[in-house]
Amino acid sequence: MTDEPKLLESLDPIQEKALAELEAVQDETGLSAWRTAHLGKNSAVMQVFGQLPQVPKELRPQLGQKANRVKQALEAALAQRAQALQEMALQRSLQGERLDVTLPGRPRGRGRLHPNTLTMREIYRVFGEMGFQVYRTREVETDEYNFELLNIPQHHPARDLWDTFHTTTPGVLLRTHTSPGQIHVMRQYAPQPLRVVLPGMCYRYEQVSTRKDIQFTQVEGLVVDQDVTLADLKGTLNEFYRRLFGRQVRTRFRASYFPFTEPSGEMDVECVLCNGAGCAMCSGTGWLELLGCGMVHPTVLQNGGYDPEKFSGFAFGMGPERTTILRYRIQDIRDLWGNDLRFLEQF
Ligand SMILES: [Zn+2]
Numbered sequence: 001m002t003d004e005p006k007l008l009e010s011l012d013p014i015q016e017k018a019l020a021e022l023e024a025v026q027d028e029t030g031l032s033a034w035r036t037a038h039l040g041k042n043s044a045v046m047q048v049f050g051q052l053p054q055v056p057k058e059l060r061p062q063l064g065q066k067a068n069r070v071k072q073a074l075e076a077a078l079a080q081r082a083q084a085l086q087e088m089a090l091q092r093s094l095q096g097e098r099l100d101v102t103l104p105g106r107p108r109g110r111g112r113l114h115p116n117t118l119t120m121r122e123i124y125r126v127f128g129e130m131g132f133q134v135y136r137t138r139e140v141e142t143d144e145y146n147f148e149l150l151n152i153p154q155h156h157p158a159r160d161l162w163d164t165f166h167t168t169t170p171g172v173l174l175r176t177h178t179s180p181g182q183i184h185v186m187r188q189y190a191p192q193p194l195r196v197v198l199p200g201m202c203y204r205y206e207q208v209s210t211r212k213d214i215q216f217t218q219v220e221g222l223v224v225d226q227d228v229t230l231a232d233l234k235g236t237l238n239e240f241y242r243r244l245f246g247r248q249v250r251t252r253f254r255a256s257y258f259p260f261t262e263p264s265g266e267m268d269v270e271c272v273l274c275n276g277a278g279c280a281m282c283s284g285t286g287w288l289e290l291l292g293c294g295m296v297h298p299t300v301l302q303n304g305g306y307d308p309e310k311f312s313g314f315a316f317g318m319g320p321e322r323t324t325i326l327r328y329r330i331q332d333i334r335d336l337w338g339n340d341l342r343f344l345e346q347f
Pocket of ligand 1: 271272273275276277278279280281282284287
């Protein structure tokens, strides 16, 4: 038999002791430990519940009700303490991390466009006015697209001029020119007529110097239609340079050789610095070599999905860095891709 009156009397001290300890609790961990000690399975009040079955029937309700009141009182006190602690924590963080909204904002560094991007956008603008669309293609290419489909088979001597970076996957390389884009765009749109510019970064395994870098941009152009002639090529490019450099600029064509065009040519523009008189930029000749061009080779047209009996076309490729250097009088081409802020912030 249990000692019922003692059990009943023990409840008040249990409550007092628990509440006194709760006052000392300062954080989440303390709350959790207190809950286990005073409301857990082995706590004093829960043990009173455990002994109820052994108490004589007529005393059970009184003891049960009292134990219940103590338990509820402890639960209520716990909730109150938890809320009080939360508010104290909030107050502390508000005091500690006070934000002064009257401070002036910190200015953000503003980016700007790369000088070569400015030149390329100018080139797109002029060609856009002339009815060309910009068509972008991948920088990582297959040997097939970079060389073979452009009429440059294995062991062709032109490959020596275009040594490049190879990936660890055989036959996959960084493109040496934007010309593989010609095959991509032709295969996508054949047999519709085409008038596109293909811009982007190209890579070559080169000795780096003030005039050559291992990476550079190109803007390639391609026109395919019925009855396109060399006269269209010359007229288009002359018009392009007049729009870019001004009405008065003079140009000249020279014969040249590329595997993917026949006939092929190079176009020079009168030096825009000395107006043809001769200067250091043009090595005293008065002319600047600015692009290669020609009529698309029948084999290339065929590889692109056009019947060379019905279609003809012209293509050209220019290096915007050349124009950028002229526009901004840049001495060393390596500055363009050297990623030096002291250089880039001048534009
Ligand atoms: Zn000159």
